[in-house]
Amino acid sequence: MLLRIVRKYRSEDVAVLRRAIRRRHGRFEKVKKMMHIKGCSNPELGEAFLFYLAMQEGAPIEEEVVIEDRKVFNALTAKRFELLEFINAHPPMSIKEIATRTGRDYKNVYDDVSSLSRYLVVNTVKNGKEIVPIGVVEGMGVEL
Amino acid sequence: MLRIKRYLITKSEMVESMEYYAGGRLKYYIYSYKVMKGRRWITLVRWDNLDGMDHMDRYDENGNFVESREFPRRNFDDLVKIIKTFRRNIIAVDVENL
Numbered sequence: 001m002l003l004r005i006v007r008k009y010r011s012e013d014v015a016v017l018r019r020a021i022r023r024r025h026g027r028f029e030k031v032k033k034m035m036h037i038k039g040c041s042n043p044e045l046g047e048a049f050l051f052y053l054a055m056q057e058g059a060p061i062e063e064e065v066v067i068e069d070r071k072v073f074n075a076l077t078a079k080r081f082e083l084l085e086f087i088n089a090h091p092p093m094s095i096k097e098i099a100t101r102t103g104r105d106y107k108n109v110y111d112d113v114s115s116l117s118r119y120l121v122v123n124t125v126k127n128g129k130e131i132v133p134i135g136v137v138e139g140m141g142v143e144l
Numbered sequence: 145m146l147r148i149k150r151y152l153i154t155k156s157e158m159v160e161s162m163e164y165y166a167g168g169r170l171k172y173y174i175y176s177y178k179v180m181k182g183r184r185w186i187t188l189v190r191w192d193n194l195d196g197m198d199h200m201d202r203y204d205e206n207g208n209f210v211e212s213r214e215f216p217r218r219n220f221d222d223l224v225k226i227i228k229t230f231r232r233n234i235i236a237v238d239v240e241n242l
Contacts, residue, residue, distance in 0.1 A: 035194065039195070039212070040190070040192070040194075040195075040199075040201040040209060040212055041209040042209075043174075043176065043187040043190055043201070043203070043207075046174050046190075046192060046194050047162060047174060049194065050146060050162050050164050050172060050174065051146065053146070053164055053172070054145070054146035054164060057166075059145045059146055059164075059165075060145050060146070061145075061146045061148070062145065062146070062147050062148065063147075063148040063149070063150070064147075064148070064149045064150070065149075065150045065151075065152065066149070066150070066151045066152065067152045068151070068152060068153055068154075069152055069153070069154050069155055071155065072152075118155055119152065119155065120150055120152055120158070
């Protein structure tokens with residue numbers, strides 16, 4: 001049994017992603033230079049390079065996640081689907097902002113986002129000290 | 145277009161494909177086998193053509209680079225099958241001969 005998720009990134013998501021990559025690896029030119037110097041010794045640089053290339057060109061970023069681990073279904077609760085719907089319907093915001101806007105306890109929202117991101121149902125980036133869920137889940141399907 | 149495919153085998157193991165298309169043709173690709181260590185995904189094996197040549201890189205369990213070898217491009221789905229067979233032992237397997 002598989003769970004298949006299709007996720008797209010809006011321009012607001014890409015902006016958050018760009019900031020996170022820049023904070024971690026520096027600007028595009030630096031990443032290109034470091035890749036030349038370090039070669040394959042740092043695998044994260046290559047991934048940052050591809051993200052930057054797509055962002056520079058304004059190319060769409062599409063993601064498909066296939067989850068084979070059946071325990072993912074334990075992580076999918078009605079409350080967490082509500083959270084997914086909220087993330088889909090709003091521009092990217094931190095967990096703290098989500099908790100405030102939804103009137104939920106910060107810890108519960110944090111736990112929900114953490115559980116979903118462990119199974120890649122939600123993709124998160126670090127924005128300074130804050131964790132921001134990004135991307136819009138366009139489809140989710142079970143294959144038997 | 146950047147097309148990402150993540151195949152989660154277990155909560156702590158995944159195979160990831162990143163393919164960058166320019167003008168409708170595949171220009172760069174990265175296929176990686178990653179394991180979760182602490183709260184970070186660590187790459188153990190990676191196939192890519194970022195330097196213009198198809199090759200494979202191996203890393204140790206801490207993510208430190210071990211070696212790089214020439215390796216002709218394989219279909220991502222084939223690599224997923226190979227990885228699902230060997231899992232974490234893939235770092236010790238002579239994948240070229242499979």
